[in-house]
Amino acid sequence: MKELQILIRIIFLEKKAMYVSVICGFIAGLTAVALFASSGYLLSQSAFAPPIYTLIILVASIKLLGITSALSRYGERYYSHQGTFSMLSHLRVLFYEKLTDQSAHIFQKHRSGDLLAKIIGDVETLQNFFLRVFYPPIVIALIFSFTIYFTSFFSLGAAVLLFLGFILTTILIPAIFALRQRKVKRPVRQYRANLSTNVTEFLYGFRDLKTYQKQEKKKDQLFQVADAYVKEQEAETTEQLFSESLNGFLASIMTLLVLGYGAYLVANGQLNGVYLALLVMISLTVFENVTSMAVFPSHFEDNRQAASRLNEIVKSNDKQDQASKKKEELILSDAPSIKIEHASFTFPDQSMKAIDDVTFKLPAGSKTAIVGPSGSGKSTLLNLLLSFYSLDQGDIRLNNKSYQQIEPDSIWKNTNVILQHHHFFYGTVEDNLLLANKAATMEELQHVLAAVQLENLDLQDQILEKAENLSGGEKQRLAIARILLKRSPLWLLDEPTSSLDPVTESAIYNHLMEVAKQDTLVLITHRLTGLDKMDQIIVMDHGKIVEIGTYKTLMEKQGYFYRMNQIEKNVISF
Numbered sequence: 001m002k003e004l005q006i007l008i009r010i011i012f013l014e015k016k017a018m019y020v021s022v023i024c025g026f027i028a029g030l031t032a033v034a035l036f037a038s039s040g041y042l043l044s045q046s047a048f049a050p051p052i053y054t055l056i057i058l059v060a061s062i063k064l065l066g067i068t069s070a071l072s073r074y075g076e077r078y079y080s081h082q083g084t085f086s087m088l089s090h091l092r093v094l095f096y097e098k099l100t101d102q103s104a105h106i107f108q109k110h111r112s113g114d115l116l117a118k119i120i121g122d123v124e125t126l127q128n129f130f131l132r133v134f135y136p137p138i139v140i141a142l143i144f145s146f147t148i149y150f151t152s153f154f155s156l157g158a159a160v161l162l163f164l165g166f167i168l169t170t171i172l173i174p175a176i177f178a179l180r181q182r183k184v185k186r187p188v189r190q191y192r193a194n195l196s197t198n199v200t201e202f203l204y205g206f207r208d209l210k211t212y213q214k215q216e217k218k219k220d221q222l223f224q225v226a227d228a229y230v231k232e233q234e235a236e237t238t239e240q241l242f243s244e245s246l247n248g249f250l251a252s253i254m255t256l257l258v259l260g261y262g263a264y265l266v267a268n269g270q271l272n273g274v275y276l277a278l279l280v281m282i283s284l285t286v287f288e289n290v291t292s293m294a295v296f297p298s299h300f301e302d303n304r305q306a307a308s309r310l311n312e313i314v315k316s317n318d319k320q321d322q323a324s325k326k327k328e329e330l331i332l333s334d335a336p337s338i339k340i341e342h343a344s345f346t347f348p349d350q351s352m353k354a355i356d357d358v359t360f361k362l363p364a365g366s367k368t369a370i371v372g373p374s375g376s377g378k379s380t381l382l383n384l385l386l387s388f389y390s391l392d393q394g395d396i397r398l399n400n401k402s403y404q405q406i407e408p409d410s411i412w413k414n415t416n417v418i419l420q421h422h423h424f425f426y427g428t429v430e431d432n433l434l435l436a437n438k439a440a441t442m443e444e445l446q447h448v449l450a451a452v453q454l455e456n457l458d459l460q461d462q463i464l465e466k467a468e469n470l471s472g473g474e475k476q477r478l479a480i481a482r483i484l485l486k487r488s489p490l491w492l493l494d495e496p497t498s499s500l501d502p503v504t505e506s507a508i509y510n511h512l513m514e515v516a517k518q519d520t521l522v523l524i525t526h527r528l529t530g531l532d533k534m535d536q537i538i539v540m541d542h543g544k545i546v547e548i549g550t551y552k553t554l555m556e557k558q559g560y561f562y563r564m565n566q567i568e569k570n571v572i573s574f
């Protein structure tokens with residue numbers, strides 16, 4: 001039940017909708033009972049040919065009850081659905097906010113398909129919480145209480161029968177089915193997430209599967225998962241139908257018992273016969289309300305599981321929220337200095353350190369290149385500088401302030417970043433550029449496109465999903481154009497021009513260096529030519545710094561960097 005707390009908190013954000021719909025639902029239910037009870041009484045009374053005014057009063061009150069019931073049912077539907085949609089929007093905002101905060105390391109913990117299932121399936125499921133789980137038992141309990149009280153004036157025994165029916169159909173049977181559902185549901189949710197994960201992977205990896213002719217095998221696997229999901233769904237539906245039938249059956253039995261008991265009382269002269277139809281109509285109508293309790297177990301379990309799956313994300317993030325609330329916002333107007341002191345970092349579930357006791361300085365306005373073989377820890381170091389990950393040991397200080405005191409979001413905000421993988425959204429070139437600076441003018445957008453030699457692109461040109469209609473080099477140049485609009489005094493670039501030809505690369509580098517002349521810049525690169533313009537070069541291997549210095553000193557030293565340089569030259573001449 002703990003997992004549902006967050007939903008209850010959200011319901012209480014919409015107090016007005018909640019109270020009005022409960023009150024309207026109660027009035028609608030109760031007036032419906034009164035309406036049918038009066039009808040039963042009217043029919044019985046008519047047989048005795050009562051005075052016309054008696055019939056007029058009864059007919060008028062039936063009409064009044066009918067109108068009240070219809071109006072309050074409308075109010076109940078209106079407010080309960082309005083509340084439901086507002087709650088859904090609160091829920092979506094809450095979930096997306098938590099998700100955005102974790103975007104940097106989200107795939108360390110979750111698979112994309114599973115996340116998709118949570119975003120679409122689970123959040124949608126929770127919209128039923130108020131409508132199908134929270135509110136029906138309250139309204140039904142209120143209607144039954146008043147009905148039982150009213151019935152007791154005619155027959156205590158009939159009131160007891162209604163009470164027993166209420167316990168059976170509203171509490172006992174739904175509770176038993178809710179427990180059974182807990183067993184049945186678990187695999188259903190798992191299979192749904194599994195199917196979503198497999199579909200996402202199939203779509204993402206389609207080209208590779210085709211290249212290696214493995215799409216048929218993966219498709220079979222997908223069908224197996226889909227079949228398993230369908231089977232579990234069938235089992236779930238059968239269970240739900242069984243619950244509905246049993247509930248309906250018990251409600252009918254209770255009405256028959258009321259009829260039988262009423263008839264017995266009439267036969268013994270303990271009840272005026274004119275009230276028999278009234279009792280039967282009361283029973284028939286009041287038990288109509290419990291049909292919503294037949295679907296309660298499945299909705300309850302659905303919501304409990306969806307909430308528990310979403311809670312995994314929300315809870316893990318709450319700890320980070322608490323921690324980041326105490327941190328300070330970073331505001332950078334000038335180039336910052338950065339110091340990394342004895343930094344070590346190991347990825348979760350890995351034994352080897354990705355970064356091992358690394359210490360270096362980035363003076364304000366300096367230009368630093370990080371080089372080293374693949375897997376030596378360069379990108380990890382950049383991610384640590386971006387505060388995507390937290391250090392296991394050591395410290396990073398920006399303008400002499402520890403990263404532990406700085407709010408991570410504000411580091412991203414103040415940095416011009418190009419990572420190895422950048423994302424472009426489906427939309428125009430303009431939409432994708434404005435992401436970096438929504439206040440940029442058309443001239444500025446055209447200027448940055450020209451700076452990266454993408455004059456051939458029009459701002460209104462369409463970018464397809466994942467920028468499928470751009471070449472690798474065009475994507476990199478568009479990413480650089482985007483970053484040029486951000487204008488922060490700290491640049492962290494991870495192989496930004498690896499797909500460009502040397503001529504274009506050199507022109508773009510020159511432009512970047514000119515723009516970032518006053519700024520602090522870190523560049524990860526595999527190309528060693530042109531690094532003589534950098535203030536320092538850090539050479540990494542196996543997560544450690546093996547050499548650090550200017551191009552000139554490293555070349556004179558004839559160590560690791562020098563050898564890498566020689567190999568590069570040989571490869572080029574080869």
Ligand SMILES: Nc1ncnc2c1ncn2[C@@H]1O[C@H](COP(=O)(O)OP(=O)(O)OP(=O)(O)O)[C@@H](O)[C@H]1O
Nearest residue numbers: 347348350354372373374375376377378379380381
């Ligand atoms: N998310 C991750 N989980 C576990 N290990 C990781 C993760 N990312 C990187 N690693 C490991 O950390 C080490 C350093 O990786 P990193 O990406 O920093 O290397 P790199 O020097 O940037 O390589 P490249 O030049 O190929 O981009 C590698 O051994 C890599 O396998």
